[in-house]
Amino acid sequence: MSVAQSSSWTSFLKSIALFNGDLLSLTAPPFILSPTSLCEYSQYWAEHPELLVSPASLNISDEASNSEKSAMAEKRLIAVLKWFISTLRSQYCSRSESMGTEKKPLNPFLGEVFVGKWTGAATGDENAGETVLVSEQVSHHPPVTAYAVLNDKNGVKLQGYNGIKSWISATSINVQQFGHAILEVGPESFLITLPPLHIEGLITASPFVELEGTSYIQSSSGYIAKLDFSGRGYFSGKKNTFKARVFPDLLSSQNKESAICTIAGQWLGKSYITKGGSTPKKTDILFYDAHSPATHLKVKPIEEQHQLESRKAWAKVADAIAKSDYDLIHKEKSLIENSQREMRKKEEESGIPWKARWFDEVDYEQGPDHDAFLNLCNLALLSIKNAPSGTAKKAKHDTGSAKHWRFNREKWDGESEIKV
Numbered sequence: 001m002s003v004a005q006s007s008s009w010t011s012f013l014k015s016i017a018l019f020n021g022d023l024l025s026l027t028a029p030p031f032i033l034s035p036t037s038l039c040e041y042s043q044y045w046a047e048h049p050e051l052l053v054s055p056a057s058l059n060i061s062d063e064a065s066n067s068e069k070s071a072m073a074e075k076r077l078i079a080v081l082k083w084f085i086s087t088l089r090s091q092y093c094s095r096s097e098s099m100g101t102e103k104k105p106l107n108p109f110l111g112e113v114f115v116g117k118w119t120g121a122a123t124g125d126e127n128a129g130e131t132v133l134v135s136e137q138v139s140h141h142p143p144v145t146a147y148a149v150l151n152d153k154n155g156v157k158l159q160g161y162n163g164i165k166s167w168i169s170a171t172s173i174n175v176q177q178f179g180h181a182i183l184e185v186g187p188e189s190f191l192i193t194l195p196p197l198h199i200e201g202l203i204t205a206s207p208f209v210e211l212e213g214t215s216y217i218q219s220s221s222g223y224i225a226k227l228d229f230s231g232r233g234y235f236s237g238k239k240n241t242f243k244a245r246v247f248p249d250l251l252s253s254q255n256k257e258s259a260i261c262t263i264a265g266q267w268l269g270k271s272y273i274t275k276g277g278s279t280p281k282k283t284d285i286l287f288y289d290a291h292s293p294a295t296h297l298k299v300k301p302i303e304e305q306h307q308l309e310s311r312k313a314w315a316k317v318a319d320a321i322a323k324s325d326y327d328l329i330h331k332e333k334s335l336i337e338n339s340q341r342e343m344r345k346k347e348e349e350s351g352i353p354w355k356a357r358w359f360d361e362v363d364y365e366q367g368p369d370h371d372a373f374l375n376l377c378n379l380a381l382l383s384i385k386n387a388p389s390g391t392a393k394k395a396k397h398d399t400g401s402a403k404h405w406r407f408n409r410e411k412w413d414g415e416s417e418i419k420v
């Protein structure tokens with residue numbers, strides 16, 4: 001790092017120490033800026049589309065016995081768990097891998113969208129069919145991105161949204177995730193909670209993400225998976241590790257001996273599976289190897305994109321970042337920010353508020369008293385409030401509103417201007 005870079009990094013660290021909680025609105029030195037908008041990060045949910053749709057093929061005839069049906073539901077939960085683990089490397093490591101360190105993404109503007117698709121042919125699995133990504137920035141203060149991933153051929157729909165809250169401690173930035181994902185595979189649904197994380201390597205200006213805490217995957221069949229993340233390692237000395245246990249239901253998850261199986265390893269490397277509650281060894285069966293190549297989303301060329309689409313909207317800023325031209329970055333970003341301010345002002349004057357394009361904000365205190373989300377929260381005893389993802393019912397943070405963003409398929413089907 002040059003002397004100039006080192007002094008701008010030091011002033012960035014000082015500004016973090018004083019910041020108000022919105023990490024994305026901080027001014028960072030050019031060398032830590034990513035040319036990618038956070039609205040694009042939704043694509044990381046499906047860089048292994050064949051794993052996303054795999055639970056759809058695990059079905060059994062209506063005539064099968066209850067125990068056969070239950071065994072199949074268990075297999076589907078394990079397939080969903082494998083897909084979830086396959087998303088982690090792209091979600092939390094792809095910037096470090098492609099750009100050397102974690103970077104600060106572009107802060108999406110309200111109404112920014114990002115769409116694309118994965119074709120069956122690209123995944124090498126024709127049965128996977130076409131998978132479509134629809135992502136929209138539904139809030140700017142605080143930043144919230146909502147998304148849906150649709151595979152109609154296999155009857156698979158993933159929808160969710162995410163926001164963050166962050167604070168700094170002695171050596172790291174701590175990030176709590178808000179929101180959740182709901183995966184629907186035919187009539188079955190799965191609630192997925194998002195783990196907390198922290199950013200290490202600040203002192204040496206080489207930031208990277210480490211996951212911590214717990215994620216839950218609750219199936220409507222009752223089966224539940226609990227994933228614990230650790231930086232210290234279930235395989236001694238290794239970073240980015242996790243241990244996941246699958247249980248028949250929440251009650252049995254209180255006792256690790258009731259686990260049907262345990263999976264452990266590195267979420268950016270290999271993980272292994274064994275029956276029961278004990279920790280698998282490297283000599284056990286390989287569960288997932290995160291080195292298996294990701295299938296990247298196909299996005300239209302910029303010339304064919306709408307002005308609200310991320311890559312078109314941010315093209316000039318991205319070019320300026322590539323040139324490390326701080327004045328140009330500032331100039332191009334200001335143009336976007338000023339036009340956004342102008343739009344908000346006009347909306348206020350006209351009394352017509354901005355409305356999300358493909359998503360609705362559902363208030364569970366006013367709205368449905370029965371749906372997949374409420375059912376899954378009840379099964380897992382998780383908060384229905386807009387609390388840190390994975391908060392338990394009646395826990396300290398189980399407070400506040402119960403508003404959540406939901407995909408509106410009719411709005412998407414009626415979309416006439418933005419095509420994948």
Ligand code: HCR
Binds near residue numbers: 042
């Ligand atoms: C924290 C983070 C922005 C948010 C990113 C999220 C949580 C967004 C939703 C995705 O599904 C998962 C995800 C992955 C990213 O790892 C996480 C980002 C990591 C860094 C970034 C900060 C805002 C950047 C701070 C600047 C640093 C590099 C000092």
